[in-house]
Amino acid sequence: MKKLDIAEKKWLEMKQKYVDDWQPTENDVDWLIKTMKSLNAGGKWTIPAVGATFEKVGYNHLRLESIVTDNILNALISIEKTKKVGEKASIKVDIEKAADHILFCPPQEYLISKPNEQVLTTDKKNMQVPSRKEVFQFMVQKSHPYKFEYVKDNQPLRVSIERKTIYVNEDVMMAVIEDLVKATVDWKGVMRKNLLHEKAHEKFIKWNRKWHIGAEECGWLASYLTDILIDKIYFAENSNYQKWLLLDSRHTFEGTSKQIWDIFSTVATRPRFLYNQAAYWVSVGAITLDQAVDIYPEKADYIVEMSQLFNKIRTEEDLEWAFPKAMEIYTRQFQM
Numbered sequence: 112m113k114k115l116d117i118a119e120k121k122w123l124e125m126k127q128k129y130v131d132d133w134q135p136t137e138n139d140v141d142w143l144i145k146t147m148k149s150l151n152a153g154g155k156w157t158i159p160a161v162g163a164t165f166e167k168v169g170y171n172h173l174r175l176e177s178i179v180t181d182n183i184l185n186a187l188i189s190i191e192k193t194k195k196v197g198e199k200a201s202i203k204v205d206i207e208k209a210a211d212h213i214l215f216c217p218p219q220e221y222l223i224s225k226p227n228e229q230v231l232t233t234d235k236k237n238m239q240v241p242s243r244k245e246v247f248q249f250m251v252q253k254s255h256p257y258k259f260e261y262v263k264d265n266q267p268l269r270v271s272i273e274r275k276t277i278y279v280n281e282d283v284m285m286a287v288i289e290d291l292v293k294a295t296v297d298w299k300g301v302m303r304k305n306l307l308h309e310k311a312h313e314k315f316i317k318w319n320r321k322w323h324i325g326a327e328e329c330g331w332l333a334s335y336l337t338d339i340l341i342d343k344i345y346f347a348e349n350s351n352y353q354k355w356l357l358l359d360s361r362h363t364f365e366g367t368s369k370q371i372w373d374i375f376s377t378v379a380t381r382p383r384f385l386y387n388q389a390a391y392w393v394s395v396g397a398i399t400l401d402q403a404v405d406i407y408p409e410k411a412d413y414i415v416e417m418s419q420l421f422n423k424i425r426t427e428e429d430l431e432w433a434f435p436k437a438m439e440i441y442t443r444q445f446q447m
């Protein structure tokens with residue numbers, strides 16, 4: 112409790128300095144009124160630099176829906192300022208009720224997993240299992256300009272850059288969606304993010320071609336390296352993407368944690384991609400290193416080393432040294 116008091120006191124000091132003594136300009140007011148007019152009822156408005164998303168819940172009423180940020184102080188200040196602009200513009204900016212919808216990005220101390228509190232929905236309709244037809248139509252539409260196809264083999268979402276096609280097994284797709292709906296995660300949000308991700312691979316395909324290892328080799332290591340680039344660097348500024356990435360990753364992590372002993376009854380049968388996936392989840396900030404090590408203690412050293420390497424990737428050019436280094440870690444840890 113004491114910690115909280117200090118935090119609260121600090122926050123009040125900050126608020127006084129940056130919000131209470133601040134006055135909105137006429138431009139600020141005009142801008143909020145214009146934004147409000149452009150929104151339909153139920154429409155969402157995200158301030159990308161802040162990571163805050165508001166929903167228009169009434170004629171002159173905005174409600175803070177979620178915050179995804181690594182700078183929570185900056186976000187809180189901006190939100191308080193928006194509220195103040197709202198007062199001048201006669202727009203109610205509701206920020207209190209959002210408390211249990213706030214999703215913090217790293218720093219990692221905020222990332223304590225609370226499975227039932229991660230409910231972030233943008234549309235109530237998306238919380239029911241959709242029909243196969245609805246899923247297909249949605250996927251075709253959001254895959255554009257890529258084609259979307261169902262395939263026979265038991266595969267998750269994949270992309271062929273050459274054929275400009277995204278494909279997946281229909282039953283796998285429906286199972287994933289059903290699972291998301293059951294966990295009250297908006298399936299459209301997750302799938303939209305996934306399709307953006309698959310299409311982004313085109314931008315970085317030269318690396319995969321250069322490395323001369325098969326996609327599935329070394330536990331999909333080459334794929335995870337480009338995924339880090341796509342998720343952490345290419346889409347860094349897209350707060351919506353980041354929100355769904357975290358939700359999706361955490362949801363998958365929780366499902367894996369629960370079922371790991373059912374799916375792989377001995378440690379020896381665990382495929383190696385699990386360890387790369389864990390390092391990837393740590394690096395995108397979806398889970399903590401402790402959580403990763405708890406689920407796979409047998410490869411704790413590997414996950415620590417690989418996630419540290421993933422964390423060092425800051426630009427596309429970093430892949431130049433990151434790939435040989437990742438191969439070195441993999442070869443050494445698995446003593447090939």
Ligand SMILES: [Zn+2]
Nearest residue numbers: 308312334338
């Ligand atoms: Zn990928």
